[in-house]
Each structure stands twice: as structure tokens, then as C-alpha cells.
Amino acid sequence: MGDDDDDIPQLSSHTLAALQEFYIDQQQREGTKFKPSQGFIQYSVGSIEEDWLSQFWYDDETALCLANEAVLAAGRGGRIACVSAPSVYQKLKEQDGKDFSVCILEYDKRFSVYGEEFIFYDYNNPLNLPGNLIPHSFDIVLADPPYLSEECLRKTAETIKYLTKGKILLCTGAVMEEQAAKHLGVEMCNFTPKHTRNLANEFRCYVNYDSGLDHDSSCSECT
Ligand SMILES: C[S@@+](CC[C@H](N)C(=O)[O-])C[C@H]1O[C@@H](n2cnc3c(N)ncnc32)[C@H](O)[C@@H]1O
Secondary structure (H helix, E strand, O other): OOOOHHHOOOOOHHHHHHHHHHHHHHHHHHOOOOOOOOOOOOOOOOOOOOOOOOOOOEOHHHHHHHHHHHHHHHOOOEEEEEEOOHHHHHHHHHOEOEOEEEEEEEOOHHHHHHHHHEEEOOOOOOOOOOOOOOOOOEEEEEEOOOOOOHHHHHHHHHHHHHHEEEEEEEEEEHHHHHHHHHHHOOEEOOOOOOEOOOOOOOEEEEEOOOOHHHOOOOOOOOO
16 A cells, blocks of 8 residues: 555646647637536646746645745635746645635646636736736736746736736746846745756745745745
């Protein structure tokens, strides 16, 4: 017998890709969005593998810390948007049952396997969002833009400011500190996000509110 994690059935990346194709076809045929049934879809971090789209997944502890921070910041019944940060979305969904709702805005259509909560998003068209996405309707927006360039940050910032009621949690390179302050008014936290692979660039988190990530370099909500 394995431990609990070993008992969770795992889908291969090929099976996930085939499922995604199937759902997209189905949506196009029926003009509807797929609603995944509980227990069928895999939400664990890394269940969709890193691809070529500037994808660097957080390690499990970082994804958990960021998810916990988002839940606390959003408050009871709060709405959370994960922009280009699918691991945090997956970690939030693992905790389903808590009192919050969440959307995943992502360019990688493999994540459309998550159904109605998936919103296709390309930072190059920052306000090209579905009509039913009401401005300033998310209690917190958490974002990790794909590139360390001012253009990418500026455009992603447009989306973030459109979506948020006020709170912003940004993860990006330490080199983006000045631009992050300029475009979003966020400040660097003590907490340092970690990834499953070692990255050449130092990554940091930035917030514009009093957050649990500010207290020390580990996550106060997870320790
Ligand atoms: C640096 S990674 C951040 C992922 C995060 N560390 C996590 O574990 O969830 C950047 C994310 O941006 C997405 N991305 C790539 N191209 C994009 C685009 N044109 N517009 C928006 N997002 C994009 C990638 O698929 C990836 O999820």
C-alpha cells in the first residue's frame, strides 16, 4: 500500500492533452463551457507539465503559501483571480470547500480542462476579457507575468488593475522592483517564492497591502 498521495490516480500529460482537445471541441460544438465534475479533474501542482511558454512552476510549499495568503486577503466568500499563475489556482482548488471562489486567467489552453473557471488570457491584449468579467470584482488578484520586461509587466498591470477591487499580489523578478512600484504601487515582501527548478533570476513577491508574506522570508501562514 502506498501513502495517501500514491492512492490519487495520476493522468499522463498525453491523456490531459487529449482531454483538453476533447473539451475544446465539445465547447465549440455546443457553444457551452465544460463543467468539470468533482473528483474527476486533477488539481495538483505539476499535474500539467511545464511547457515552452515561459513556464516555471512554484514548488508545492510556495504554491500553498501563496494560496493561503490569497484566501486570507480575499476574506470570507472572497473572489480570487490567478493571472498567469496556474499553480496557485491548482493549490486553491485542492482546498475546495473553503469559502472563496477563484478564476484562472491563462494563455496555455491545456488549463481549459478546468472548465468554466478557465479564462483564456494573452497579456498582449490586456483588456480583451469576457464581457461577463465585471471590472473591480476580485478581492485579490495574484499574478506572475511570463516575461521580465517592462512591456509585459505594464500590460499585465492593466489587466490586474481592471480586475481588482484593490489588493494585488505580484510575483516576478527582483529586477522588476522599480517597474512594479511604478505600474502597480506594490512593494517587495520578505517572503521569497521558490520553484521546482532553479532559476537564473531571483524571484520575489510584491504586495500593496499588509500581508502575511511580509513578516519573514518563510511563509508565516504555513509555518
Ligand atoms: C513565469 S510563469 C508563472 C507560473 C507560476 N510560477 C506558477 O507556478 O503558477 C508565466 C505564466 O504565464 C503564462 N503565459 C505564457 N505566455 C503568456 C501570454 N502571452 N499571456 C499571458 N500568460 C502567458 C505561462 O503559461 C505561465 O503560466
